[in-house]
Amino acid sequence: MTVSDTSRLVLDEPYARPILVDGARDLASITDRVCGVVERPTPPRAWYVAITITSCLTLMLFAMVGYLIATGVGVWGNNSPAFWGWDIVNFVFWVGIAHAGTLISAILFLLRQKWRTSINRAAEAMTLFAVCCAGLYPAVHVGRVWVAYWLFPVPNQMQMWPNFRSPLLWDVFAVSTYATVSLLFWYMGLLPDLATLRDRATSGLKRGLYGFFALGWCGSARHWQRFERAYLILAALATPLVLSVHSVVSFDFAVSQVPGWHTTIFPPYFVAGAIFSGFGMVVTTMVPARELFGLKELITLRHLENMNKVILATGSIVGLAYATEFFIAWYGGNPYERFVFLNRALGPYWWAYWLMIFCNVVAPQFLWIKKIRTNLLFMFVISIFVNIGMWLERFVIVVTSLTRDYIPSSWGYFKPTAVDVCTFVGTIGLFLTLFLLFCRFLPMVAIAEVKTILPAAHGHGAHGKHGGEGRPGREVSHG
């Protein structure tokens, strides 16, 4: 960067309120724009095409799960020595994706990053749908699904209790708490918007349904006061929760004694990877969704660019973690640990490892360039790379460590079966189906929250609107 480049930086003035949405500047137009997506008589044709494909994939998922339950987990490729296969890979993959929603909702809320308001609703919904896909795997991989309730401390005729000292049980509590709190957080944020849809509804059925779930929200100041306080508390609770969930998932690995898993770097490394993959998925879904539903003025290029910056930052953290793992494997002097890492890069799964390095470490680095991170096509492609790369990361961790551990006579090579592949593709179908239904029937953007960042929401003084309107930043001169 030359001196002339830096001399005219445009910075957001801390005390002026930046304009975070384009075009639609008054309250009613925000309502119209967001509710319009839900209220239009028929969705765009692309929506029909998409949901036809994704619901077929979802049906395939149900068929695969039914086949698995009827037959047994032998229909998957899991076998000695890799007793964890795609089931755990996919579980960790989906749980990771589920982290972006709460991060945007809670952490960015606490950090007062107002730009989050346009994307937090959709990201939270994605969190819930990703948790659905993730939760499916532990539930069905136990083999005898009908006794999956043994995972929970329920009084039973065996007079036994689960072992609370096991990371697998911590996982049950972490993921189910995360799913519950995310649902509450999402639903609570939806209440005012459901009331908006209720009050705009033209048919009695819609009015009844939206009204039922809006719980009679009326927008009174006393309600808003408690609502805002509850939102703040939930954000403050969800922030450590979101960090704890993937930490606990990483304990599933780190507390074991398998080489390549038994490391203390896992919790922070998993959390960074989860945020990375989650933002990747948010970009993957939001780029087409904002085009499809005409929300470009609410979900602006600025939002996408900010998310790309998060992807760049967390992708670099993930790259640093890979390097640190290698360094510690060498520096720690444990021959098994050294072998595992050399085996990852040079062993039979070298292709997965180097593809992962390319997708997670190399590809996001292009986002340093502003032209790329503000280009829809490039960011979409990079986000797809991030999704693939993060799936491969879990595959590399689970499979390379299990197939070649201490005893060479027990080494093996993991091969997924067609059922493995179809189940995974089916969860992608389930995720997208739920997301498409959400886009069609619920407000994709938090209407009430976006209104709070409009100039009209901030009346200072008795007359007139906010003075900073139309002045998104000030020019700073660096002499």
Added chain:
Amino acid sequence: MAERATNTGAGELHALLAEFDDVDAVSGAARALRDAGYRRFEVYSPFPIHGIERSMGLSPTRLPWIALGAGLTGTSLALFFQWWTNAVDYPFKISGKPLFGIPANIPVTFEFTVLLASFGAFFGMLILNRLPEHHRPVFENPRFRRATDDGFFLAVEVDDPRFDPRATRALLEQHTRRPLEECRDSGQTRELPGSVRAALVSVAALGLLPLAGVVWARSQDSSRPPIHVVNDMDSQPRYRAQAANPVFSDGRAMRSDALGTQAFGELPRPGTITTGKQGDAWTESFPVPVTPAFLARGRERFAIYCTPCHGQSGYGDGLVALRAAELQEQNWVQPSSLHDPLVRARPVGQLFDTVVNGVRTMPAYGRQIPREDAWAVVAYVRALQRSQNAAQADVPPTERAKLGAQ
């Protein structure tokens, strides 16, 4: 118009409703009402207005305390429950970990704290806000629908002690140019009719019956095996002992050892000690020295292997035999009495052979009883036979006097 209407229904005035252009106007009106001493008025807006609670003179909400209480409840419940289940009710040592220790129990405690605190925040918000509440008098005003879109409203309830039809109206009109509206409560209840409610309550109560049945059943003692919903382990695809199996040419499910199979330590060694024979005849003497310790060993082995059928004293009245007699088992052969003259006459070698290889319906015990122990059993049987068929002459002279005294 302002007097408290009697509870006669339609058209009862509930509040005076004013609409405002923007945030500033509604906040100004709220401040004016607050300063004039009004309390029962409410501001409605499509989004939270910054600072409105100060303009209205609202006190801070108790919600954080509810969330804190719920969170602390979660912490203590989780800690107590983990300690009680894993260290008290079902102690289970695993990986050398302590039954209860803070580090391993932190994750679940943390998650449960967050869970209950979130419940406290969410449900506390609903309860303090008295939601769900689907019917409100303000909803009956069609203009009010804009309160969730772009309308700012303020309603002063007639219940407010400062409410005065003219003065309040004048006060509000200073802040808005829009016409004020009277918000009336039509009194129409949206509550469900009594019959529907009764039906719902009945269904809910009936729905609890299965649960009550389970609780009742679990609190009872029963000698019958527990009911499993899914009989995983109870029905296994396997052949039971003595069952027929068409796969094999002899039709038997139980397979004998392949020809020539010999277990370790079972190689037949020649000699009296393994065959019980001297030459071709049963031996009459023990091939091992008979000592009190040897006899005690024999007594112990006899009690384990022989008493179930033959009985403690050897009359063929063991528990198995008694039960078979009680059940009148058709195929049961009464075990021989060891005091039968025929048995007493047998040489020890033949008795040894009976123990090791079985006879008639008595199975062979050679696999369970090593050869030396089988000799000990035979020695004990001999002692038993002697004890049950003793004559007075067998008692030593020094003891014989005592017998007579009894």
